[in-house]
Amino acid sequence: MIPRQADRPWPLVPPRRADFDEPLELLCGARLGPYTLAYEEYGPAWAKAERAILICHGLTATAHAAGRHHPADPKPGWWDLAIGPGKAIDTDKYYVLCSNVLGGFGGSTGPGSIDPATGRPFGLRLPPLTVADMVAAQVRLADRLGVERFHCVIGGCMGGFQALEWLAAHPQRLESAIVIGSAARVSAHTLALWEVIREAIRRDPGFNGGDYYDGPAPASGMSLGSMFGMMIWMSKEVMERRFGLRTIDGGPPRISLEPQFAIQEFFQKIGQGGSGGVDPNSLIYLTKAMDFFDLSRGRDDLAQAFAGGRAKALLVSYRSDWRYPPAASEQLRQAMAQAGLEASHVELQSDFGHGAFIYDAHGVGRVMADFLAELARRGPQT
Template identity: 40%
Template sequence: MNDARHFFTFAEPPDLMPVECGAGLGPITLAYETWGELSAAQDNVILILHAFSGDSHVASHEQGNSKAREQGWWEFMVGPGKGIDTRKYFVVCSNIIGGCMGSTGPASVNPATDQPYGMDFPVVTVKDMVQAQKLLLEHLGIRKLLAVVGGSMGGMQALQWCASYPDMVTSAVLLATTARHSALSIAFNEIARQAIMADPKWQQGSYYGSDGPELGLAVARMIGHVTYLSDEAMRRKFGRRLQDRCNLSFDFNANFQVESYLHHQGEKFVRRFDANSLLYITKAADYFDFTTVDSETLTSMADAGIRFLVTAFSSDWLYPTYQSKELVRLLKKNSINVSFCEIEADSGHDGFLIPSRRLTDLVAGFLRARSEEKR
């Protein structure tokens, strides 16, 4: 992707990394990027955790080739003078295992067969993803995190970080996330998975070297993309406007602008994402359930003094505000320090990815206070 991306390979056979399903995985490669400079005291590290279809390229880099300077998925938030100020903080982000943006996933070569894993890739969980991230940080010599920051499925990873390694985490910023998927969220993910698996070109996951299930993957993305928006955002952006602005075609082509938009999103996604990765990552998100964390773990989080910022968006119907409030109640019930804010926004679940002065100030202020407390 760019010359700012680095790779860390570990768990070389026979020393495989155990995963929750009972299998072992290795070798594992994580693609990662960094911004800013690590302080002498190593107390300014922020780990950013991406959402399900994201990657390590959070923001552009001032140095490097044109690819390295391409805008990242959180460009408005991360960089010099921004909410997560890379003049102050050392920022790390890696692509998750199971992904397809440089890290080991179903499209990677299985050393046992010298062929892509496909569906032989073990089912991985959010806990497994976090375990791999910890090994990366140890490789980088990092023992403490000022903050873990994540939106959507990135927020799940941030929660898991606090549960698995509380002594490494000072604070956590959770944006548009949930403690566990509702039946509605699981249902949408299953429809997306079935769209892929029903495509004849899926071939039970063994499509590498051929065209692959492009139609199924495009439909899966269209389904997901609708859940990221809101009724108001779609009304404002598209309404019932027609493509040619005057006549119905009386066929099954994309008459409405919203139809054409979804087709475009599906086609664009097919060019950058692996269908099997979508299957594995959505299943990992469905399996995540922070409400089942035992009392000993919650006590460890409280004893570690982790401070939380939980932020919801008023029009998010995928992970609605009531789910954030349930998480806040769970944390407070266990004497964990947590602040909560609901941001009024009509952009839906994607609110944390859309430039917002209020969100930027909120995150910047929270991180600044945590940094000052460490001095």
């Protein structure tokens, strides 16, 4: 069962950065360097040796996974519901690391970073990045921080892609993985959805070919992207349950060109909410990285991606997640089992759809806590 959440408050969490002078060889053939990774650490340093957990963030998140940087911060980190003293990922027991991915907007080298060759932001001149590149950078960070092997690598959505890449490319560096709401590759449908969001950004007059850092960002493009992104997160069934044909004022709809229905008002507010601090160029780079992700590419089959690994894996899916449905996680479980990994798959129900692991963390928290407790009972695996 999930541990009882502790009542004592979190200490303030300082943001950290690691600078790397040695260039990173990218999958596209380019070299990136020097580069920076932003990261945060939680829990006791003594747990690094056998109880280190890596949290891989999703598309629009950063390294700020839990706690607060300042007492006046209005909100804690994006997964504070799951990480902390007495929570599912218990920082009384585990050393927890979360780093901002390459290409991100949270302090790691990305399109908004200064290109040392020009003294100006990279913009779209940053080389294209892949999930493999992100994970290769995380491996270097783990080396820098003295983490030889992770007890568990955990991620949802794009973070799940990273966890899968760890299993496939660096199986000796982790004991287990929890992959939430993810898949072995994106679907053609998702490829099309990402392209629509990118095109909304590119067609904004303020985009200026990605060179907007000296002026206003492409706000209208990001507004449309945010509205379309919510359609990706929420399924048709969830929208029907939450809104149906309920009107804004509760009465019968008026024949008018103005928004009449509650769901229309909801989406208007999403569009007016701004970018949430997301750099539009970063959104382009990270969705492109997800486009390229395909564990079976260059291999005979999906099982071959996990050949030679010995990690224990937990796949978690949501019945309301139409982007990465339970069938995608079950495909992964079967491929892992075929490769000799001990893998299990748990289906959960939540009205939050693809975002359930963040916004409805209690259900997945119980599952993760049970999984980690079972690992602890077994002891370190060699």
